Amino acid sequence: MLFVLCGAIFLEGIDVAMLNVALPSIRADLDLSTGMLSGVVSAYVLGYGGFMLLGGRAADLLGRRRMFLFWLTVFLLFSGLGGFATEGWMLLVARFVTGVAAAFMTPAGLSIITTGFAEGPQRNKALLVYAGTASAGFSLGLVIGGVLSSIDWRWVFFAPVILSAVILVLAVPLIPKDRPEHSGHGFDMAGAITVTGAMLLLAYAVVRLEHPAEGLGWTLGAFGAALAFLAAFISVERRSAEPLVRLGILRSGPLARANLGAMLFAGSFFGFQFLATLYLQELRGWTTLQTGLALLAIGIDAVLAPTLTPRLMERFGNVRVIFGGLVIAVVAYALFLPVGLDWTYAAMFPTMILLGLAFALVYGPLTIAATDGIAEREQGLAGGLLNTAFQFGAALGLSAVTAVNVAALGAGRSPGARLDAFQAALIVPVAAVVLAAIVTAFGLRRAGTPGSVPADPAKAGVEPAATGARP
Known part of the structure; x- marks a missing residue:
């Protein structure tokens, strides 16, 4: 079962x-404008970020296995549609629906793990393997994408079809059946509509931050509308007999710190990865394959997460390991700040390997922290909240570094001016991960002995209903 879910x-x-690495080839073949090309990336963000919270709760209410299998099938079909695209709008539709599929599939898979393994060392090890596999997928994808793009960019869409088909065949017999919390009768439709509207508008507004000159009014309007939908959602949930999201879960201090830390950490990493790609390809002239290989060292997380991290957690505790990983990330980004036009890869390597170590110490333990002590019937919701935080963090990080880079560059186009703008934008990942470390530090005072959980759920910020006992 774990093998299948790690595959997903x-x-x-x-x-x-x-x-990400195939975008230049797609633009050249389909003759897409910059706006349309950006839309291909943004469409996935909108689908993923907009439906993630609903997807997490749907896994709890409608069945984790059912949601996982159904949306994995949708992912397969629409990834294939993207490979057959001949127009930009076809890519937009394919990526949006693929993002929606991932928004339902990912929290369902995570909650299958958190409910399938006993809370404690067994679940922690499974989650660390899961987190390491996620990191490996992203790291290897940069390299594999470069290879496939050099053959034909359409294989970037067809390869996931093959992989998802294999996972689907294995998932049917291996994913255990579960009893849905809800049959669908009396489903909180008003809550589903308002929260999805809020998330879609918020994701749209965040994406638009990358282009501040293209209609600031629309961006502010989207943020305002998102807040209005969010206020309506809270009002609906307070009155609902069967709320889509039990608002009391948000009062959990560890859960709130884990989600905020995840958002800031994801923003720092994806912002840095975007800047590093621009530096290597546009300033240094490296190919997509060379760039992917340069970033591959970060994938050491796939080895360290299931081997080193459990030992450190057992000795020092979850919160201290997360804090240590964030401090290492600060050092990694700071080492890259003085980057020059003639840096060798040996000068960049310490940042890459330290980021891999930081990922191993932060990503998996954050997943554990965000789901620890949460009732089985709300594990999908907890997973949805965490993945929403990661997704919006990544979008905010990309938008922030893009905005700073564009503002610092101005009208300059010389290599020196572009390097100065790049260095200015590098401050964003440093600031984000410093904030994440500060947020985590507040949990150090409350952290008990390594591997312990609070005896009183109320003191941990979790209402009694979230400890596993049904009201």
């Missing part, structure tokens, strides 16, 4: 990474 999260990571 590997599929998601490799799918995103391969598309």
Whole structure:
């Protein structure tokens, strides 16, 4: 079962990474404008970010196995549609629906793990293997995407079809059946509509931050509408007899810190990865394959997460390991700040390997922290919240570094001016991960002995209903 679910999260990571490196080839073949090309990336973000919270709760209410299998099938079909695209709009539709499929599939898979393994060392080890596989998918996807793009960019869409078909065949007998919390009668439709509208509008507004000159009014309007939908959602949930999201879960201090830390950490990493790609390809003239190989060292997380991290967690505790990983990430980004036009890869390597170590110490333990002590019937919701935080963090990080880079560059186009703008934008990942470390530090005072859980759920910020006992 774990093998199948790790395959699914590997599929998601490799799918995103391969598309990122294939964009220039897609633009050249289909003659897409810059706006349309950006839309291909944004469409996935909209689908993923917009439906993630609903997807997490749907896994709890309608069945984790059912949601996982159904949306894995949708992922397969629409990834194939992208490979047959002859127009930009076909790619937009394919990527949006693929993002929606991932939004339902990912929290379902995560909650199958958290409910299928006993809370404690067994679940922690499974989650660390899962997190390492996700990182490996993204890292290897950069390399594989470069290879496939050099053959034909359409294979970037067809390869996930083959992989998802294999996973689907294995998942049918291996994923255990579960009893849905809800049959669908009396489903909180008003809550589903308002929260999805809020997430879609928020994702759209975040994406538009990358282009501040293209209608600031629309961006602010989208943020305002998102807040209005969010306020309506909270009002609906307070009155609903069967709320889509039990608002009390948001009062959990560890869960809130884990999600905020995840958002900031994801923003720092994806912002850095975007800048590093621009530096290597546009300033240094490296190929997509060379760039992917340069970033491959970060994938050491796939080895360290299931081997080193469990030992450190057992000795120092979850929160201290996360904090240590964030401090290492600060050092990694800071080492890259003085980057020059003539840097060798040996000078870049310490940043890459330290980021791999930081990922091993942060990503998996954050997943554990965000789902620890949460009732089985709300594990999908907890997974949805965490993945929403990661997704919006990544979008915010990309938007922030893009905005700073464009503002610092101005009218300059010389290599020196572009390097200065690149270095200015590098401050964003450093600042984001410093904030993540500060947020995590607040949990250090409350952290008990390594591997312990609070005896009183209320003191941990979790209502009694979230400890596993049904009201």
